[in-house]
Amino acid sequence: MTNLQELSISTEAAENVRRIISQYPADKKKSALLPVLHIVQNETEGWLTINTMDNVAKLLEITPIEVYEVATFYSMYHIEPVGKHVIEVCQTGPCMICGSEKLVHYLEKKLGILVGQTTPDGMFTLKTVECLGACGYAPMFQIGETYYENLTEEKVDQILDSLLSATSSNI
Amino acid sequence: MARKLLLELADIPQIQNIDTYISHGGYRSLEKALKKMTPDEITEEVKKSGLRGRGGAGFSTGLKWSFLDKSTDKPRYLLCNADESEPGTFKDRYLMEKLPHLLIEGMILSSYALGSNTSYIYIRGEYMFVLRKLEKAIQEAYSKGFLGKNILNSGFDLDLYVHPGAGAYICGEETALIESLEGKRGNPRIKPPFPAVSGLWGCPTIVNNVESIAAVVPIINDGGDEYAKIGLGKSTGTKLISASGNIQKPGVYEIDMGITVEEFIYSDEYCGGMKDGLELKACVPGGSSVPILPRHLLFRESNGDSRRMTYESLSEGGFTSGSMLGSGGFIVYDEKQCIVRNTWNFARFYHHESCGQCSPCREGTGWMERILHNIENGRGTEDDIQLLWQVQKNIEGNTICPLGDAAAWPVAAAIRHFRHEFEYHVKYPERVFDADHTYQPEIQQTYSLTT
Ligand SMILES: Cc1cc2nc3c(=O)[nH]c(=O)nc-3n(C[C@H](O)[C@H](O)[C@H](O)COP(=O)(O)O)c2cc1C
Numbered sequence: 001m002t003n004l005q006e007l008s009i010s011t012e013a014a015e016n017v018r019r020i021i022s023q024y025p026a027d028k029k030k031s032a033l034l035p036v037l038h039i040v041q042n043e044t045e046g047w048l049t050i051n052t053m054d055n056v057a058k059l060l061e062i063t064p065i066e067v068y069e070v071a072t073f074y075s076m077y078h079i080e081p082v083g084k085h086v087i088e089v090c091q092t093g094p095c096m097i098c099g100s101e102k103l104v105h106y107l108e109k110k111l112g113i114l115v116g117q118t119t120p121d122g123m124f125t126l127k128t129v130e131c132l133g134a135c136g137y138a139p140m141f142q143i144g145e146t147y148y149e150n151l152t153e154e155k156v157d158q159i160l161d162s163l164l165s166a167t168s169s170n171i
Numbered sequence: 172m173a174r175k176l177l178l179e180l181a182d183i184p185q186i187q188n189i190d191t192y193i194s195h196g197g198y199r200s201l202e203k204a205l206k207k208m209t210p211d212e213i214t215e216e217v218k219k220s221g222l223r224g225r226g227g228a229g230f231s232t233g234l235k236w237s238f239l240d241k242s243t244d245k246p247r248y249l250l251c252n253a254d255e256s257e258p259g260t261f262k263d264r265y266l267m268e269k270l271p272h273l274l275i276e277g278m279i280l281s282s283y284a285l286g287s288n289t290s291y292i293y294i295r296g297e298y299m300f301v302l303r304k305l306e307k308a309i310q311e312a313y314s315k316g317f318l319g320k321n322i323l324n325s326g327f328d329l330d331l332y333v334h335p336g337a338g339a340y341i342c343g344e345e346t347a348l349i350e351s352l353e354g355k356r357g358n359p360r361i362k363p364p365f366p367a368v369s370g371l372w373g374c375p376t377i378v379n380n381v382e383s384i385a386a387v388v389p390i391i392n393d394g395g396d397e398y399a400k401i402g403l404g405k406s407t408g409t410k411l412i413s414a415s416g417n418i419q420k421p422g423v424y425e426i427d428m429g430i431t432v433e434e435f436i437y438s439d440e441y442c443g444g445m446k447d448g449l450e451l452k453a454c455v456p457g458g459s460s461v462p463i464l465p466r467h468l469l470f471r472e473s474n475g476d477s478r479r480m481t482y483e484s485l486s487e488g489g490f491t492s493g494s495m496l497g498s499g500g501f502i503v504y505d506e507k508q509c510i511v512r513n514t515w516n517f518a519r520f521y522h523h524e525s526c527g528q529c530s531p532c533r534e535g536t537g538w539m540e541r542i543l544h545n546i547e548n549g550r551g552t553e554d555d556i557q558l559l560w561q562v563q564k565n566i567e568g569n570t571i572c573p574l575g576d577a578a579a580w581p582v583a584a585a586i587r588h589f590r591h592e593f594e595y596h597v598k599y600p601e602r603v604f605d606a607d608h609t610y611q612p613e614i615q616q617t618y619s620l621t622t
């Protein structure tokens with residue numbers, strides 16, 4: 001799979017892509033599209049460029065439009081730059097009646113941005129999303145693969161602080 | 172203390188490890204099923220158990236399996252529906268996180284019954300942390316010889332994979348799920364053909380919910396007849412209920428079907444009653460798609476009997492005075508909650524999640540969202556309430572998949588049972604809007620004073 005190199009992803013990710021493609025019949029490579037886009041997006045600063053999507057198309061032997069229409073249909077793919085950490089607050093009914101609106105306002109104030117925006121330092125993007133399957137542990141948000149549940153303002157402060165300090169110690 | 176068929180082992184430390192799971196009796200069903208029973212005998216047990224699909228529709232699992240087209244030489248597929256995106260529902264996640272091996276064991280039994288040699292678990296993309304646990308558990312099952320070639324020398328082969336979605340409620344609908352697994356947008360297909368005849372890659376396919384598949388394990392271990400002894404009437408067995416909202420103890424509970432709604436809400440074994448000493452105002456008993464019920468209809472059937480946690484009892488009275496068990500997403504509202512705001516929130520959800528293929532759903536959900544937004548924010552008129560009623564009616568029954576109905580029913584039920592709140596919003600626009608978008612508790616009271 002020479003096309004894998006064009007994706008310029010880590011060897012581990014490339015290994016994962018190979019494994020995933022093998023999970024579907026050889027003539028049904030397109031089925032690997034969703035999982036492959038997840039892996040690639042993780043490796044490319046959290047969003048998909050046209051170039052990346054074209055390379056995925058080549059890899060799976062499908063046309064670019066088949067990738068674009070999927071990338072735009074599903075809410076987890078980003079086709080524009082996002083912050084290092086995307087905070088996805090659940091805003092659906094059960095969370096709403098347990099305080100998700102307050103949580104959103106608190107985050108907006110704390111980060112100095114509105115929903116849909118990214119902080120100027122590129123650290124945080126604030127998003128609202130629909131029910132994440134954590135309704136009994138509301139209010140909650142997801143950052144990356146992690147769920148943060150039963151949130152209070154203090155907990156939010158701690159979470160954001162620890163994400164910030166983890167990043168600064170990496171530099 | 173209710174018996175637990177699914178969650179019995181849930182709180183045992185390290186139960187996610189295969190050795191712990193086996194030492195507590197896990198995977199013992201395989202010897203019996205794969206070596207001593209034919210696939211048809213398994214389907215027969217599932218039929219006897221009376222198990223009904225736990226994904227929402229409540230269709231007999233055994234009957235569905237018997238529709239699988241076995242006359243072609245095409246491969247057959249079993250897909251597990253772990254998309255779980257219906258607002259209020261988080262039971263499948265709980266089951267998979269706590270007991271990944273229970274689902275895998277159920278997948279092996281069910282795949283054997285259906286003759287599927289490659290099966291997939293389609294899990295919503297946001298549950299990536301659950302997917303990783305499942306993949307680890309699947310690796311363990313391969314290493315024990317429970318997956319792969321010639322499982323336990325039975326001659327049966329099975330490969331099992333987990334496939335992530337990427338954020339789209341509609342992919343929980345079974346044909347949209349299949350499209351999504353084929354690497355496409357999640358647009359539901361027109362039926363017929365049904366998946367049992369032409370599903371994944373055009374092959375005969377069965378789609379079942381996580382909880383339905385897990386329930387096959389106790390059914391095989393104890394026999395379908397034993398399973399059918401639990402429950403009430405045609406609602407056999409136990410059911411996972413995910414409880415959320417303004418209650419003391421939100422969470423996932425396994426109940427014997429047939430306990431009363433009142434017991435479920437107020438007993439300490441389950442929800443533990445209402446939070447903050449407030450009164451219960453309303454409840455959505457089966458996920459956001461089912462009709463909301465006000466307190467006075469929630470606890471009693473129309474003949475005065477206690478309403479029970481079963482498919483039949485929750486739907487007693489039809490849409491005039493009943494609701495549905497649905498996915499078991501049980502959402503409880505206290506007296507401070509604004510029904511209009513909640514209805515708007517759900518309408519926005521369905522508008523956002525409509526795949527856009529059929530105009531009644533694509534346009535209708537948008538109309539409902541906008542009208543409700545206006546009413547909620549004090550900009551609605553009496554005519555808007557009428558228009559809203561008309562729009563929901565025009566969606567229902569006129570779409571390719573049931574998402575249209577799922578969007579229409581909650582709106583219809585809210586108007587049916589809480590029309591006074593809509594009218595109050597229209598009458599007193601200045602009172603229903605405050606800077607924080609929170610509900611003013613005096614709304615209900617003031618209204619009743621003025622009527
Ligand atoms: C819009 C929509 C969303 C659905 N979401 C789910 C879901 O998340 N999980 C699920 O098991 N079934 C869901 N269903 C029901 C499935 O189409 C299907 O009936 C079910 O997976 C069958 O499994 P069961 O017979 O075991 O219940 C959904 C249906 C619709 C119309």
Ligand code: SF4
Pocket residue numbers: 341358359524525526527528529530532533570571572573574575
């Ligand atoms: S009813 Fe809605 S979600 Fe279902 S196919 Fe039509 S447009 Fe798509």
Ligand code: FES
Pocket residue numbers: 090091092093094095096130131132133134135136138140258259260
């Ligand atoms: S409503 Fe927020 S997680 Fe379900």
